[in-house]
Amino acid sequence: MGLAYNVYLDSHRVYGCKTCKTHLSNHDDIISRNFRGQHGKAYLFDMVVNITESEPNERNMTTGKHVVRDIHCRQCKETVGWKYDKAYEQAEKYKEGKFILEAELLCTVT
Numbered sequence: 001m002g003l004a005y006n007v008y009l010d011s012h013r014v015y016g017c018k019t020c021k022t023h024l025s026n027h028d029d030i031i032s033r034n035f036r037g038q039h040g041k042a043y044l045f046d047m048v049v050n051i052t053e054s055e056p057n058e059r060n061m062t063t064g065k066h067v068v069r070d071i072h073c074r075q076c077k078e079t080v081g082w083k084y085d086k087a088y089e090q091a092e093k094y095k096e097g098k099f100i101l102e103a104e105l106l107c108t109v110t
């Protein structure tokens with residue numbers, strides 16, 4: 001039971017960490033595919049599991065200033081995306097508490 005703390009997702013389509021295949025989120029939890037990360041295409045997720053969060057820091061993005069935290073795979077420590085703590089623009093508030101995972105860093109686990 002070495003991975004006892006890892007959450008095992010059981011939907012028809014699960015996204016995992018590309019490096020170690022640890023489950024990170026469900027296909028059904030994607031809010032938007034219209035995002036870009038450091039490695040290209042990125043998705044906004046409602047819920048992500050098996051990650052650790054860094055300290056928050058302010059970042060200027062194309063959509064304005066946000067407070068974000070990098071998120072890392074809990075198993076292999078690879079950076080997989082970031083979480084939005086706070087958005088200053090009213091139009092961007094829906095992202096607060098949500099997660100970005102970079103498509104390039106994900107694999108599909110079926």
Ligand SMILES: [Zn+2]
Pocket residue numbers: 017018019020021022073074075076077078
């Ligand atoms: Zn991993």
